[in-house]
Amino acid sequence: xxxxxxxxxxxxxxxxxxxxxxxxxxxxxxxxxxxxxxxxxxxxxxxxxxxxxxxxxxxxxxxxxxxxxxxxxxxxxxxxxxxxxxxxxxxxxxxxxxxxxxxxxxxxxxxxxxxxxxxxxxxxxxxxxxxxxxxxxxxxxxxxxxxxxxxxxxxxxxxxxxxxxxxxxxxxxxxxxxxxxxxxxxxxxxxxxxxxxxxxxxxxxxxxxxxxxxxxxxxxxxxxxxxxxxxxxxxxxxxxxxxxxxxxxxxxxxxxxxxxxxxxxxxxxxxxxxxxxxxxxxxxxxxxxxxxxxxxxxxxxxxxxxxxxxxxxxxxxxxxxxxxxxxxxxxxxxxxxxxxxxxxxxxxxxxxxxxx
Amino acid sequence: xxxxxxxxxxxxxxxxxxxxxxxxxxxxxxxxxxxxxxxxxxxxxxxxxxxxxxxxxxxxxxxxxxxxxxxxxxxxxxxxxxxxxxxxxxxxxxxxxxxxxxxxxxxxxxxxxxxxxxxxxxxxxxxxxxxxxxxxxxxxxxxxxxxxxxxxxxxxxxxxxxxxxxxxxxxxxxxxxxxxxxxxxxxxxxxxxxxxxxxxxxxxxxxxxxxxxxxxxxxxxxxxxxxxxxxxxxxxxxxxxxxxxxxxxxxxxxxxxxxxxxxxxxxxxxxxxxxxxx
Amino acid sequence: xxxxxxxxxxxxxxxxxxxxxxxxxxxxxxxxxxxxxxxxxxxxxxxxxxxxxxxxxxxxxxxxxxxxxxxxxxxxxxxxxxxxxxxxxxxxxxxxxxxxxxxxxxxxxxxxxxxxxxxxxxxxxxxxxxxxxxxxxxxxxxxxxxxxxxxxxxxxxxxxxxxxxxxxxxxxxxxxxxxxxxxxxxxxxxxxxxxxxxxxxxxxxxxxxxxxxxxxxxxxxxxxxxxxxxxxxxxxxxxxxxxxxxxxxxxxxxxxxxxxxxxxxxxxxxxxxxxxxxxxxxxxxxxxxxxxxxxxxxxxxxxxxxxxxxxxxx
Numbered sequence: 045x046x047x048x049x050x051x052x053x054x055x056x057x058x059x060x061x062x063x064x065x066x067x068x069x070x071x072x073x074x075x076x077x078x079x080x081x082x083x084x085x086x087x088x089x090x091x092x093x094x095x096x097x098x099x100x101x102x103x104x105x106x107x108x109x110x111x112x113x114x115x116x117x118x119x120x121x122x123x124x125x126x127x128x129x130x131x132x133x134x135x136x137x138x139x140x141x142x143x144x145x146x147x148x149x150x151x152x153x154x155x156x157x158x159x160x161x162x163x164x165x166x167x168x169x170x171x172x173x174x175x176x177x178x179x180x181x182x183x184x185x186x187x188x189x190x191x192x193x194x195x196x197x198x199x200x201x202x203x204x205x206x207x208x209x210x211x212x213x214x215x216x217x218x219x220x221x222x223x224x225x226x227x228x229x230x231x232x233x234x235x236x237x238x239x240x241x242x243x244x245x246x247x248x249x250x251x252x253x254x255x256x257x258x259x260x261x262x263x264x265x266x267x268x269x270x271x272x273x274x275x276x277x278x279x280x281x282x283x284x285x286x287x288x289x290x291x292x293x294x295x296x297x298x299x300x301x302x303x304x305x306x307x308x309x310x311x312x313x314x315x316x317x318x319x320x321x322x323x324x325x326x327x328x329x330x331x332x333x334x335x336x337x338x339x340x341x342x343x344x345x346x347x348x349x350x351x352x353x354x355x356x357x358x359x360x361x362x363x364x365x366x367x368x369x370x371x372x373x374x375x376x377x378x379x380x381x382x383x384x385x386x387x388x389x390x391x392x393x394x395x396x397x398x399x400x
Numbered sequence: 401x402x403x404x405x406x407x408x409x410x411x412x413x414x415x416x417x418x419x420x421x422x423x424x425x426x427x428x429x430x431x432x433x434x435x436x437x438x439x440x441x442x443x444x445x446x447x448x449x450x451x452x453x454x455x456x457x458x459x460x461x462x463x464x465x466x467x468x469x470x471x472x473x474x475x476x477x478x479x480x481x482x483x484x485x486x487x488x489x490x491x492x493x494x495x496x497x498x499x500x501x502x503x504x505x506x507x508x509x510x511x512x513x514x515x516x517x518x519x520x521x522x523x524x525x526x527x528x529x530x531x532x533x534x535x536x537x538x539x540x541x542x543x544x545x546x547x548x549x550x551x552x553x554x555x556x557x558x559x560x561x562x563x564x565x566x567x568x569x570x571x572x573x574x575x576x577x578x579x580x581x582x583x584x585x586x587x588x589x590x591x592x593x594x595x596x597x598x599x600x601x602x603x604x605x606x607x608x609x610x611x612x613x614x615x616x617x618x619x620x621x622x623x624x625x626x627x628x629x630x631x632x633x634x635x636x637x638x639x640x641x642x643x644x645x646x647x648x649x650x651x652x653x654x655x656x657x658x659x660x661x662x663x664x665x666x667x668x669x670x671x672x673x674x675x676x677x678x
Numbered sequence: 679x680x681x682x683x684x685x686x687x688x689x690x691x692x693x694x695x696x697x698x699x700x701x702x703x704x705x706x707x708x709x710x711x712x713x714x715x716x717x718x719x720x721x722x723x724x725x726x727x728x729x730x731x732x733x734x735x736x737x738x739x740x741x742x743x744x745x746x747x748x749x750x751x752x753x754x755x756x757x758x759x760x761x762x763x764x765x766x767x768x769x770x771x772x773x774x775x776x777x778x779x780x781x782x783x784x785x786x787x788x789x790x791x792x793x794x795x796x797x798x799x800x801x802x803x804x805x806x807x808x809x810x811x812x813x814x815x816x817x818x819x820x821x822x823x824x825x826x827x828x829x830x831x832x833x834x835x836x837x838x839x840x841x842x843x844x845x846x847x848x849x850x851x852x853x854x855x856x857x858x859x860x861x862x863x864x865x866x867x868x869x870x871x872x873x874x875x876x877x878x879x880x881x882x883x884x885x886x887x888x889x890x891x892x893x894x895x896x897x898x899x900x901x902x903x904x905x906x907x908x909x910x911x912x913x914x915x916x917x918x919x920x921x922x923x924x925x926x927x928x929x930x931x932x933x934x935x936x937x938x939x940x941x942x943x944x945x946x947x948x949x950x951x952x953x954x955x956x957x958x959x960x961x962x963x964x965x966x967x968x969x970x971x972x973x974x975x976x977x978x979x980x981x982x983x984x985x986x987x988x989x990x991x992x
Contacts, residue, residue, distance in 0.1 A: 052671035059664035064626035066657035403765075406795040413792075417783035503779030507838065510745045510773035510848075511796045512765035677702075677748040 081322040081369055081384040087279040095275055098124045123271065125245060125262055126196045130189055130272020132257040137190035139273060140284035140315075145184045145197070147281045152319045152385075175207040187284075189272070192249040194258075200243045208238060217241075220259040224252065280316035286327070288313065302343050309336035323385040324369075330378030341379035345372040403513035407521025408528070411495065415529050424491065428533065432540040441548045469551060474638045476545075477559040480538055481637045484563040485570065485595060485630070488530045492571055493588030495526050496578025505678045515674050523575055523666060530567050534560035559637035562655070569628035569658040570594055572665030579669040579676070595630060602631025628658045690759055692846050692877035693721035693744060698753035700739055700901075713739040714750065715901035721894070723758075723845075726868070726878040728892035730885060730984060736901040737881045738776055741850055744879070745773055757846065769797065772844035776851050776881075778835045782824025786815055786834050789823060790841060797842045809837040812867055814860065828855035836864065840871070847871060850881045865891055885980040889913070895980065897987050904987050913977040917951045922972035923963065935962045944971065 087095070099122035130139065147153045172178045177199060184197035204213075204221070211223040216239065224237035239247040239255040241262060247255045260266040277283060288306075291313050295303040309331045317325045331337040348370045355363040369384035415421050499505065499522055508518060538560035546552040570591045578587040600607055601624040608624075611617035636651050700714040713736045721727045729737050742748035743755055746762040760767045780789055787806060794802035810816050813833035818826070826834065832855050839847055852868070853861040861884075868891060872878055882888050888895060889909055896906035905912060921937065922945045933939075936959050937946035950956040960970060978986075 049671055049674045052667045052674065056664045056667035056671070059660045059667060060626050063628070063657045063660035063664060066653045066660065067627075067629050068625055402798060403796055406792070410792050410795070413788075414781050414783060501779045503775055503777035504781075506742065506745075506747050506775040507773065507778070507780075507835075508796075509747045510768060510771065510775075511793070512769035512798070513796060514765060675749065678742070 081324045082318075083324050083326045083382045083384070084280045084316045084318040085326065085380075087276065091279045095124070095278055098126075124275055124278075125241075126185055126187060126194060127271035127273050127275055127278070128261050129194055129245065129247070129258045130187060131270065132254055132261055133189040133192065133272060135190070138285065138287045138290045139189040140187070140282060141273065141278070142186045142188075143184075143281045144186055145181075147319065148180055150281065150319045151321070152323050174203070176201040176203040177207060191251065192247065192254055195246040195248075196244060198244065199240070199246065202243065204240060211238070216256060217259040217263045217265070219263065222252070222255070277314060277316075280318045281320075282315075282317035284315060286313040286315060291329075302340070302347060305336070305343065306340055309333060309340045325381075325383045327381040327383075328378060329381065332377075334377040337377055337379060338374060341372050341374050344379075344381065348372070401517075403511075404517040404521045404524075407513070407518055408525045411522055411525030412528060415495075415525070421491065421529075424487065425533070425536070428537050428540070432537070432544065435541070436544045439544070439548065441545075469545070469549065472545075473553070473555055476541055476556055477637045478634065480534065480541070480556055480559045481563045481566075481634045484530070484534045484537070484560060485567055486592075487533070488563075488567045489570060489574065489588055489591040489595065491533075492526045492530065493574055493578075493591065494584040495522060496575045496587055497582045497584045500578065500582045500678075502678070509678065516670055519575070519579075519666070519670055519673055523571065526571055526575075527564070527568065530571075531561075531564045534564050555637075562633050562637045562651075565655045566598075566628065566630050566633050566658050568662035569598070569630075569665070570662075572662030572669075576665045576669030576672075579673050594628070598628045598630030599634075600624075600631075601627035602629040602633075602635070626661065628661045629654055633658070690723060691720045691756075692723045692758060693719060693727075693879065694754070694756040694759075695719045695740075695743075696754045698740070698743060698750050698755065700736075700743065700748060700750045712901050714743070714753075717753070717898070717901070717903050719896060719903060719906065721877060721879060723877050724872070724875055725893040726872055726880065726891055728888035728895045729879070729881045729898055730883075730888055730895060730980070731898035732984075732988060735898040737898055738850060739901075740898065741848055741879070741881055744848055745771060769842070770845040772839035772842065772847045774832075774835045774839040774847075774849045774852055776854075778831050780823045780831065780834065782822060784823055785820050786810065786823060786826075786837075787819040789834070790837060793838050793841055799842050802841070805841060805843075806837075809840050812840065813837045814863060829857060829860060832856055833860070836867075840867075843874070843876075845876055847876055847878045849878065852880060852882065853884060853887065861887070885984065889980045897984060899988055899991055902991075904991050905983075909980070910975075910977070912983050913980060914975060916976050917949055918976040919948045919950060919956055920972075920974050920976060921946050921948055921960065921970070924969040924971050926968050928966070931966045932963060932968070935959050935966070937963070947976075 126141070133139065148157075168179050177183075182197050182199055182201070183195050185195070187194040187196075204223075208223040211225060214222045216222045219242040221240045222237065223240070237249060237252050237255060239259060241247070241259055245258075245262075247258050249255050257266060273284065288310055291310070292303045292307045295306055310329045311331050313327055313329050315325060315327045317323065329337070329340075331340075348367060352364060352367040352370070355367060366383070366385060369382065371382040373380040373382065499508070499518070509515070535557065538556040541556045542553065545556075573594045574587045574591040577590040578584070581587065604621065604624040608617050608621055611620055633651070633654055636654070696718050698714050698717040699712075702711045702713055703709065715736075717736075717740060719727075729740065731737050739748055743750050744757060744762055745768060755762060757767050758770055762768060762771070784792070787810070790806045790809070791802065794806065799805065807816070807819075810819050813836050815830065815833050815837065818830060823831070823834065832853070836849075836852060839849065847868070849868075853864050856864060865887065868878055868880075878892075880888065880892060892909065894906065894908055895912055897904050897912075920940060920942075922942070923932070925944055926932075929939075932946050937948050939945075940947050948956055948959055950959070960973075964970060
């Protein structure tokens with residue numbers, strides 16, 4: 045009896061050993077679970093610090109006529125020059141701001157840069173040698189608003205003579221210098237006039253009037269009611285507003301007249317792109333009529349779903365993966381579209397590219 | 401083997417007569433009915449457009465049903481997995497002590513069956529009870545969500561089955577404990593402690609990092625080796641459908657490990673039971 | 679007049695126990711209680727054996743060793759020639775424990791069916807109904823056990839023991855909690871079982887019951903079997919006979935014939951180791967005109983025997 049009973053103990057020991065071996069962490073650990081992408085919805089701490097550090101004390105118009113109390117108020121106000129400059133754009137158009145300095149360090153962009161043809165890299169190097177402007181380090185931000193391009197950064201090392209060799213130059217305002225082929229007052233082909241302000245901003249536009257307005261705003265000769273883009277919305281590495289017209293063009297292939305309904309219901313499209321890990325984009329769309337907005341939201345959701353079903357049936361894994369994280373979040377009178385490109389997807393897609 | 405089957409069947413019959421087990425079954429049914437009646441899911445062209453609970457809209461994303469419902473299915477998997485383990489501990493803690501009740505155990509041991517058959521039959525009976533409960537809940541959820549969304553998936557059922565396998569390790573400890581100490585509360589507590597320990601052991605690396613390097617950490621790592629990785633199975637039950645083949649092999653190891661652990665505890669209980677006087 | 683039961687000689691005993699020892703110790707082995715201290719018993723097949731003793735004598739422990747419920751530390755046990763550890767041996771035993779606990783949610787009938795399954799009895803329905811009738815539970819067969827009284831539980835326990843017509847019935851306090859008429863029914867039932875050929879082993883505090891029913895009795899005290907034998911062997915006080923005559927004027931005559939006055943009216947003791955001398959004395963008294971009114975051997979009550987035994991073995 046004792047002999048038989050000891051079999052149970054022996055079996056128990058063997059089973060414990062077996063269980064331990066099977067469940068030791070090196071064998072039992074699962075592949076790291078892919079974390080769902082984090083979509084930008086508010087400023088991170090570092091972005092708040094970035095926003096604050098960019099503000100300068102700019103002089104507003106009507107300093108002379110202001111009372112003492114008003115001047116104190118004015119003196120305490122600080123503004124981001126780029127956002128002030130963007131208020132020069134009066135008509136609704138697509139406005140996008142790129143945080144170049146931040147983007148350059150990100151893994152997704154690094155993958156893209158690794159794919160850049162050698163020729164392009166060589167040209168950038170030559171440009172830097174000639175002009176003193178390193179496209180990858182001197183430029184902090186780039187803003188595109190319609191036909192206007194704004195670059196802000198540190199251009200103190202720039203050789204403007206070499207950069208704009210062949211251009212006519214003329215000072216404008218207190219710290220501005222106008223470069224053009226034909227002259228400061230004449231409109232020319234796109235990109236034909238540049239305005240450099242204080243070694244920290246370059247404005248490129250084919251409308252010299254707009255360029256002058258930028259300097260006037262920055263130097264207080266022209267007032268502004270609000271900045272060209274709300275400072276609290278400056279989160280992500282790319283952000284801005286897409287004009288409804290441009291958005292409708294993007295949806296123009298929609299079969300069920302989605303573009304038309306979109307144009308009727310939506311009045312504002314704000315986007316934010318964050319490429320810190322995965323590349324994620326949120327687009328907040330809002331309108332006056334909540335019911336119409338909701339209707340568009342449902343239609344877009346259905347369209348995304350159908351696209352995904354089609355991608356799956358076509359066995360288009362890449363597109364399916366892109367749409368895996370596509371979501372529409374209704375928010376009362378607006379909705380948010382989320383799209384994500386997982387980092388490993390980008391790296392896989394770009395892994396086979398080799399520059400020559 | 402026939403006596404073992406008889407003990408197995410008798411336990412199920414007895415359980416079906418116990419009022420509190422019937423109450424639990426009624427509770428699960430009530431939850432399922434509430435979910436069926438109160439949850440409204442508007443699906444348009446395969447996309448989840450709106451969710452309402454008791455008529456009140458719930459903020460949910462609009463997107464492909466299987467993706468948009470993913471958080472819901474993950475939550476359901478977690479609920480089924482951890483919920484069934486917790487309820488299973490409470491439900492099962494009493495069967496061992498009840499078997500050993502003075503007057504009953506003598507009567508049973510006088511019958512022409514071996515002690516290991518009595519124990520094994522009890523173990524299998526309780527396991528079957530837990531499995532039936534898990535399947536009932538999971539099939540109910542699957543049916544409700546499938547009918548409402550048109551999206552049919554076996555993920556909830558798979559979660560329930562994994563929970564049943566994980567329960568083998570817990571009940572091995574519960575039954576073995578009751579053989580040493582005839583107390584439903586103590587054996588239930590032992591099962592619950594193993595449940596917690598199993599979750600902690602699943603995240604051994606992360607938890608070990610909180611220890612200063614030294615004897616304490618080494619001791620902790622050694623202790624974690626044989627413990628059932630309850631948390632790891634729970635994570636996997638959430639991810640069903642999104643994992644690769646190598647992960648399935650890992651999970652098979654985990655499942656088998658739980659079975660062996662439960663069996664080992666049962667062997668220890670049996671060693672004691674065979675030499676115990678009543 | 680008591681009836682001396684003669685039992686048949688058998689080649690195999692139902693129960694054979696030699697040198698049985700059992701000591702209970704607590705977890706740390708400090709407090710040790712010797713429950714059985716070298717018990718030897720042989721119970722032939724087909725008889726009723728009663729085990730009596732004080733509380734804590736070791737009776738229940740002994741019974742449990744017969745069923746492998748308690749495992750002795752020393753000694754040999756054989757039931758029908760085999761160790762009770764074997765399920766085949768236990769299949770031939772019907773057991774009624776001292777304490778009964780049956781699942782309260784089951785009905786009596788369903789519980790018996792469950793036991794029948796565990797005993798691997800095929801087609802048990804008729805047997806179940808018969809045993810329910812035997813123990814007087816037919817009308818309560820559909821009731822939940824949880825609603826039963828103590829006596830009803832005992833009856834059901836007896837039905838469980840009888841299921842399968844076992845060759846050996848081991849009954850621990852079989853009539854405990856049963857009403858007097860029920861006790862009578864139980865006695866008749868057990869007699870029928872004995873007549874069927876079953877061996878019956880009883881542990882009972884009801885000594886009258888044991889005295890009347892059992893063929894052999896053993897007295898267990900402090901874990902040792904102090905005395906055992908047939909009832910008549912145990913209860914026989916001496917070679918004396920108590921004789922009662924009708925009232926007679928010449929009391930001297932009785933003394934002359936060897937009778938000694940007893941305490942009771944018209945009662946006389948006669949010491950004789952054989953029946954012939956007793957009969958001759960009675961014939962002489964009758965020849966002298968006395969009329970015989972009653973005759974019995976000098977038997978003590980089992981209770982008295984137990985008390986004497988305990989006193990002599992402190």
